[in-house]
Amino acid sequence: MSEKIKFTIDGKQCLAKKGQNVLDAALENGVYIPFLCHVKGVKQAGSCRICNVKVAGRTMTACTTPVAPGMEVENDIPELHDLRLAIIEALFVEGNHFCPSCEKSGNCELQALAYRYQMMVPRFPYSFPQKEIDASNSKILIDRNRCVLCKRCIRSFQDDQGRNLFAFKSRGHKVEINIDKECAVNLSDELAQEIMDVCPVGALIRKEKGFNEPIGTRKYDKKPIGSEITSVV
Amino acid sequence: MSKPIVATTSLAGCFGCHMSLLDIDERILELFQLVEFNKSPIDDIKTFTKQCDIGLIEGGCCNSENIHVLKDFRKNCKIIVSVGECAIMGGLPALRNGIPVKECLAEAYLDGPTVGNNTEGILPNNEELPMILDRVYPCHEVVKVDYHLPGCPPRADLIWEALVALVTGNELKLPYEVVKFD
Numbered sequence A: 001m002s003e004k005i006k007f008t009i010d011g012k013q014c015l016a017k018k019g020q021n022v023l024d025a026a027l028e029n030g031v032y033i034p035f036l037c038h039v040k041g042v043k044q045a046g047s048c049r050i051c052n053v054k055v056a057g058r059t060m061t062a063c064t065t066p067v068a069p070g071m072e073v074e075n076d077i078p079e080l081h082d083l084r085l086a087i088i089e090a091l092f093v094e095g096n097h098f099c100p101s102c103e104k105s106g107n108c109e110l111q112a113l114a115y116r117y118q119m120m121v122p123r124f125p126y127s128f129p130q131k132e133i134d135a136s137n138s139k140i141l142i143d144r145n146r147c148v149l150c151k152r153c154i155r156s157f158q159d160d161q162g163r164n165l166f167a168f169k170s171r172g173h174k175v176e177i178n179i180d181k182e183c184a185v186n187l188s189d190e191l192a193q194e195i196m197d198v199c200p201v202g203a204l205i206r207k208e209k210g211f212n213e214p215i216g217t218r219k220y221d222k223k224p225i226g227s228e229i230t231s232v233v
Numbered sequence B: 001m002s003k004p005i006v007a008t009t010s011l012a013g014c015f016g017c018h019m020s021l022l023d024i025d026e027r028i029l030e031l032f033q034l035v036e037f038n039k040s041p042i043d044d045i046k047t048f049t050k051q052c053d054i055g056l057i058e059g060g061c062c063n064s065e066n067i068h069v070l071k072d073f074r075k076n077c078k079i080i081v082s083v084g085e086c087a088i089m090g091g092l093p094a095l096r097n098g099i100p101v102k103e104c105l106a107e108a109y110l111d112g113p114t115v116g117n118n119t120e121g122i123l124p125n126n127e128e129l130p131m132i133l134d135r136v137y138p139c140h141e142v143v144k145v146d147y148h149l150p151g152c153p154p155r156a157d158l159i160w161e162a163l164v165a166l167v168t169g170n171e172l173k174l175p176y177e178v179v180k181f182d
């Protein structure tokens, strides 16, 4: 093995591989930095900005920042706590998140972050945007009301010719996630499940299989997101 | 010392939050030791007969009557608490937000699959009836709301702990399991 880079997160000594980003390195060192758009092993997007950390007084996304020797990362500080909560709240008011009727509820990473950061009510006004649902695919339902535009699906799924199964259409506040109707024809049940699992929220829903886990047994009913890495402080 | 006075109401809600309040089981006896109820479906007092300390609001505002009741609560209660998703963000009734009221009424009274013999195509339009608002409003967008208890409904334990904390002035402990949005 090549030699490891030494750095610290909130004063804790950590080791990173050469070229590794702060987020992956933190998780490997048992430090939880919250994130939404990151998927392990997939090219980073730096789009959700929940993994914001501070290095030398500057705020930067941990997923797109390579570890440098001697780097001093600040993670668990009140300022970042509030910044992250503000982003979570913004995501809630920017879409239409009716958790009580959402198939992903209990397993949703956005909701789980809101639980971890104890969001009681967003500080921003609800925008109730109008979004279209696309139920044309035989295996996957797209509910854009819940999409947080994290690009996880775009970055994660290609067909055997390397073509993306998902893509954004339009720009700015009109941007919306779409499925490639030709590439995504005949999806297997396994792939449909994988797609649903990669989406952090309930925007990509596997058809004909909802609400099959009782309340109390779902992923984030009892344990906060990230608690498998570090306990909530 | 007189007991703190609690008032409750259900605006555009399903009464689930009130049911959840009743779900505190035998602690309801303790609750009646702790507080006195005023205007509330629990004791069926229809109008405020005195100034209250705590107003628990279930449901958001979908019509003019809801706005009227909510403002009345704000006037008559020192502390207003939004209880449940509907009060906090409109909840399921707010699924109609974004759909023009005209279309909603047509679906409900003219074109919907369960519409019976409305052959004359009448939309309810009596002045006795509250006016439907253009969309469903979260309570804190209508009046100042002091506290929010999420959940659909909020867990009985959350409502209980919050009430006890408000009444006794003790700090509210929020275990992870009690704050949920569904």
Ligand code: SF4
Pocket: A096, A097, A098, A099, A100, A102, A103, A104, A105, A106, A108, A109, A110, A111, A146, A201, A202, A203
């Ligand atoms: S996607 Fe998540 S946050 Fe949005 S409604 Fe579903 S469970 Fe709630």
Ligand code: SF4
Pocket: A146, A147, A148, A149, A150, A151, A152, A153, A154, A166, A177, A198, A199, A200, A201, A203, A204
């Ligand atoms: S559909 Fe899901 S995975 Fe794709 S961009 Fe939206 S939230 Fe992210």
